[in-house]
Amino acid sequence: MARGLAAKTDSDLAAMNLIIAYDLIHRAPITAHTWESCRTAAERMAEAGVGRLPVVADDDPRKMIGIVTRSDLLKPRARSVEEEAKRERFITLRR
8 A cells, every 4th residue: 555545544535635546537438348349449449539448358347458559559550551662662663
């Protein structure tokens, strides 16, 4: 436990006007499941305006097993764009 908070009760913490992460949650968590496609995860991120999604266990949606980020989803596309650019350079050089 954090130093100085070990002996504190909930009412003591409330009296100190501390804000904890739970206090900031105003909606159900936006998550992804292991069986969902990357497209589904990307669409969910775009709809919610977030850049990361916790991936939850199929048998217990309260258990986070990973996280997927916008950059994770863009990496394969970036690789294909890079490969395409290399092919175009090669074609241009052969003329």
